[in-house]
Amino acid sequence: MFEDIAMTRCIAHQIAAALLIGTLALPASAQQAPPPPAAKVKVEMASLRQMAPVLQVPGSVMSRQDADVAAEVSGRVTWVAEAGTKLAAGEALARVDDRLLRLELRQYEAQIKSLQSQLAFQERELERQRQLAERGTATIVKLEEANSRRDVLAQDLIRAQASRDRTALEIERTVVKAPFAGQVAERMLEVGEFSAPGVKVARLVAVDQIEVRAQAPVSIARHLSEGISVSLDIEGQPTQGKVTRIIGIGEAQSRTFQVRVALPRGEANWIVGSAVKVGLPSATAEQVVAVHRDALVLRGDGTWLFRVNAQNKAERVAVKTGTSIGDWVQVTGDIRDGDRTIVRGAERLREGQEVELDPKVS
Known part of the structure; x- marks a missing residue:
């Protein structure tokens, strides 16, 4: 029995040795893993x-047109565009009650018609007095009186026409119009409140005409020029813009001056007021x-x-x-x-x- 076990172990050792010798005999290329694909x-x-070198300075997205639009006439406000409303240039932004002005306009128009009728009569009377004076049946005094009354009526008519035109202009101004295309940012008067010339009605912002404005230290002014490209970053979104304006007037306290940067096309959807990091050159390129x-x-x-x-x-x-x-x-x-x-x-x-x-x- 012990002889059988010894024989079995001997055979196993011989097989293992043969396998080891066969493995060592394989070429090196067969033992290596294939190279990864391209x-x-x-x-x-x-x-x-x-x-x-670039200096990062804080900036803001600003509109090139941002106005507090004011009323031009007195009266009760009857309508104001809602905040967020987009308006074309010349569109109504607010309206003021114009009923009293329209009554005044009718009064002037009636006065003008009356004066026109009186002036026509006086023209005929002047011509009649002139003919009588030529025949010697009327005095020069009456002729001059007729001429004077004609001139007074003519001046009264001119004044009435001017008053009518002024009232018509005031009626037109009861409609507060958008001076440029933009979006209503804020209503400063509500319906029912009283307006007067110069009183602010609403804030209008041209949201499609935006730019970046930044305050740069005066120490880098010599490295800046209009037309150069600068880096912009808003909320982690990098892009580039071009310097369009350098306001070469520094502030005494902060020792900074304003730089304006145009946004590239397709970036006009940035929100006015957004914070921007502006990378400005701080040394010679x-x-x-x-x-x-x-x-x-x-x-x-x-x-x-x-x-x-x-x-x-x-x-x-x-x-x-x-x-x-x-x-x-x-x-x-x-x-x-x-x-x-x-x-x-x-x-x-x-x-x-x-x-x-x-x-x-x-």
């Missing part, structure tokens, strides 16, 4: 760009190597990116970041102008992995 990626070229911000990978051990080499393989490159303008960030490290940096598809890449350029990757 990863589909999207690239952006690193490029030389003029960039300068220099030519630097910049990459798209999507190429950067930020980890605890530093910042790096993947570059595609001539063999279409991924190379991991450590970089340090600097100034940023829009989607482009200055980098220092082993990156040169024209290098292909991976902006999509780098999440699972390994050093040396083969890649395939795919513009559809997003």
